[in-house]
Amino acid sequence: GAGVSQSPSNKVTEKGKDVELRCDPISGHTALYWYRQSLGQGLEFLIYFQGNSAPDKSGLPSDRFSAERTGGSVSTLTIQRTQQEDSAVYLCASSLAPLLAGAQETQYFGPGTRLLVL
Amino acid sequence: KQEVTQIPAALSVPEGENLVLNCSFTDSAIYNLQWFRQDPGKGLTSLLLIQSSQREQTSGRLNASLDKSSGRSTLYIAASQPGDSATYLCAVKLFGANSKLTFGKGITLSVRP
Numbered sequence: 001g002a003g004v005s006q007s008p009s010n011k012v013t014e015k016g017k018d019v020e021l022r023c024d025p026i027s028g029h030t031a032l033y034w035y036r037q038s039l040g041q042g043l044e045f046l047i048y049f050q051g052n053s054a055p056d057k058s059g060l061p062s063d064r065f066s067a068e069r070t071g072g073s074v075s076t077l078t079i080q081r082t083q084q085e086d087s088a089v090y091l092c093a094s095s096l097a098p099l100l101a102g103a104q105e106t107q108y109f110g111p112g113t114r115l116l117v118l
Numbered sequence: 119k120q121e122v123t124q125i126p127a128a129l130s131v132p133e134g135e136n137l138v139l140n141c142s143f144t145d146s147a148i149y150n151l152q153w154f155r156q157d158p159g160k161g162l163t164s165l166l167l168i169q170s171s172q173r174e175q176t177s178g179r180l181n182a183s184l185d186k187s188s189g190r191s192t193l194y195i196a197a198s199q200p201g202d203s204a205t206y207l208c209a210v211k212l213f214g215a216n217s218k219l220t221f222g223k224g225i226t227l228s229v230r231p
Contacts, residue, residue: 004161033218042223043207056218091161105150105211107219109162 002026004110006092012116013082021077021113025094032075033095033107034059034067038088046090049075082117089114120145122210124222131198132230139193139225141208146186149211152219153182153193156205165193165206198229 005024013019025032034046045059049069060066064082069075079086093107121144131137141151150169154162166175166182168191174183181194191208205226209219 035219035221043209043219043221045218045220048218059218093162106152106164106167108164109154111161 004092004094004108006090006110006113008113009111010114010116012118014118015084016081018078018080019082019115021079021090021115023075023077023092023094023110025073025075025092026096026108027073029094029096029108030072031095031107032069033093034075034077035091035093036088037091037112041088043091046077079115082115084117087115087117120148120210120212120220122208122220122222124206124208124225126225127223128226128228130228130230133198133200135198135229137195137198137227139195139206139227141191141193141222143189143191143210143220145210145212146189147213148186149213151182151184151191151208151210153180153191154207154209156207156224158204162207198227200229200231203227203229 007022032049035043036046037043047054047067048056051072052069064080067077089112091109091112093109095107123142148170152167153165155165156162166177168175168182168184179196184191205224207221207224209221211219
């Protein structure tokens with residue numbers, strides 16, 4: 001079946017502009033996660049959705065970052081007034097059942113959106 | 119705060135060699151540990167997931183072990199091939215951590231033909 005998809009695959013923007021990144025999780029996956037991978041920094045957690053609610057937003061780096069999920073499916077990560085330090089690869093992942101043991105907890109990742117802020 | 123460390127950052131081996139990739143974590147109260155592979159410019163592919171109650175998991179030429187008490191996991195790759203060249207990341211999830219994963223920075227493996 002189809003995996004996690006993200007769009008756009010690449011985004012170049014000017015400092016100060018707003019950007020929207022989209023994630024389509026695997027059908028039927030209730031949990032959705034956003035991570036950021038910066039050069040030399042490794043992967044850092046941003047936000048987690050269970051259905052349409054976000055019980056954990058602890059990783060969002062500033063109030064310029066927000067995310068929403070509608071219909072328990074597609075999610076959008078919005079970065080307002082982008083800064084150069086926002087340049088990174090933004091990865092989305094989904095899982096079937098985050099609170100059950102076993103393979104159902106496996107997180108499946110999309111290919112990412114490469115954001116470059118000039 | 120959970121910290122995950124992977125050393126060395128890079129590794130180069132000749133084809134056919136058996137190798138071990140190491141991962142250490144500071145908080146032993148983990149719910150599970152997951153190993154991923156990342157190819158250049160691509161997303162992550164899950165390789166193995168080990169629950170806290172398990173000691174190891176195997177898939178083909180890969181074997182991952184978990185020792186919670188010492189805060190360590192190893193990924194064993196048998197008979198390495200050039201196609202195994204990639205970055206390998208381990209990630210842990212704590213109990214009650216709302217499912218977020220804490221990642222190491224990864225080990226970039228190069229298997230020479």
